[in-house]
Amino acid sequence: MKKLILRGLLLVVVLFVIIIIYTVWDNSRIKIVKQDVSIPNLPEELEGYNILQITDLQGRTFGSNQQKLIDQINSLNYDSIIFTGDILDDKKVDYTPFYQLVEGIDNKADALYVEGNSDPSNYVISDSGQLIKHEFVQGMEERGVHLLESSYTIPVDEALIRFVDFELSVLDPEKGFVLANGRTSPP
Template identity: 35%
Template sequence: MISRLLLFLFIILLIEFYSFQVVRTMTNTRWMLIAYLLLSVAVIGFIVYQFLNFDRSVGQTQMTMMTLGLLLVVFLPKILLTFVLFLEDIYRFSSGTISHFIGDTKNSSFLPERRKFVSQMALALAAIPFSSLIYGMTLGKYNYKVIKQQVFFPDLPDAFDGFTITQISDVHSGSFDNPDKINYAIDLINEQNSDMILFTGDIVNTDAKEMHPWIETFKRIKEHQYGKYSVLGNHDYGEYVTWPTEAAKNDNFQAIKNLYGQIDFKLLLNEHQFIQKGSDKIALVGVENWGVKFKKAGDLNKASKGLAKEDFKILMSHDPSHWDAEINQHPKDFHLTLSGHTHGLQFGIEIPGFFKWSPAEYVYKQWAGLFETEGKYIYVNRGFGFHAYPGRVGIMPEITVIQLKKGKNVA
């Protein structure tokens, strides 16, 4: 533990040392250097204080999210500064070593002076994550995108050709701080006029009380002709905080399950529901959370009991790691799985139709958008809300509209 703490302190000191070198290269004004040092000490002190006083019985709050946001805004640019100047130091050391051994008398010191243009370049590069993170915390977190996706199935029942589903996921209502933006998003959901709406879990961060100010807002989601259905996400189990008693934890879990009904969604708990249209029907299957690295409460066998392999099935499972681990090998053949959970890490680069990247892809094979294996599909929603980092950079909050089509995928 002590060795880890010492390593952490060493890294912080190294980052601060190099960041100060940039400032000193750019200006020699004494009061500016002192002001920079005082500000850096104050920010580090605030962040350390907040982390040391994190209350496990409360969990994430607006203050903890702001602290994490401040940590990223301050240190990601500084890490980039450190990287650039460290490369420059390698050059300076190499250059000084060569000059020393070849007897170059032009240089009065072993290490050449720092070059101002390198510091200017480092600052320009650091401005990219700095401005991006600020944007994500102010505008990006509510920059809702409606993403429309057609999915083709040869065995889709005829009556469901063209059937539309709106999917939302990962609301994390405890993170919201702008009612106008949430109402705008609800209006976007209603404007889609889909046949059915599905909510794939995480209505709160931890506590059922987080949703209480937003119940009437989410009740504004209009009735859909073929229903409003939901499943639980990993945060809905209240397992990321310390509860005073097991009874308190169980009461909160029951209250969270009740929340879905309070906003007029039918919660599917390892069960299925037939959706009838004309003389055709499809099965909507909903499992509790199942994740490779999280709670495994989902039971595919229980949820699909009585269904035939030939039945057309749409599965709601919050965590996309469930797809490769169990769903693809299941003998019942689930045609389309809808998930969320990853948020696309709320950070990445995305040019729709051309390029998509996020660090999330190093953790989840299916992390955002549509994926296919042997004619079976999973769609991973990027999330409606935000968690931990109070913003979104590049990977925007999503409202998905999926259209089922009969036939083969032409792509």
């Protein structure tokens, strides 16, 4: 009976270790998912328009995989690159990993950033009382990534593609808005 209990306990410990190892591996791997989106009545010029979305980096540096990430991004054929939040970890104030990533990316012709809940607010009030862009946003823009504040339009031949900040796109002026984590959102 004791052997059975010990084997069961050993099995639980081994499974626990496997789960921990898998979680660490899964949180540090580079994952590329190609998603085809069907949009009715899409202008012909926009057929095949590729958007690369990068999200949830959480301020990490991927060590030797950082260059692999940059190389994989640069090997992809995309028209726009969108950084969709949680780029930083709200517990750290180190912008270096993200800045290094952006500096290594070749195609930033249409690079956009949308703040996530772990990222700093896009704007801060300066010591003189003026509303200014956060230093993270300023540094990002210096490296060729545009802050998506309301909408951003890209001409593609005779067609236009518009990127819109979702939180702002669903606001109803009649109902107003509330601030949540420094962002406007519907009440």
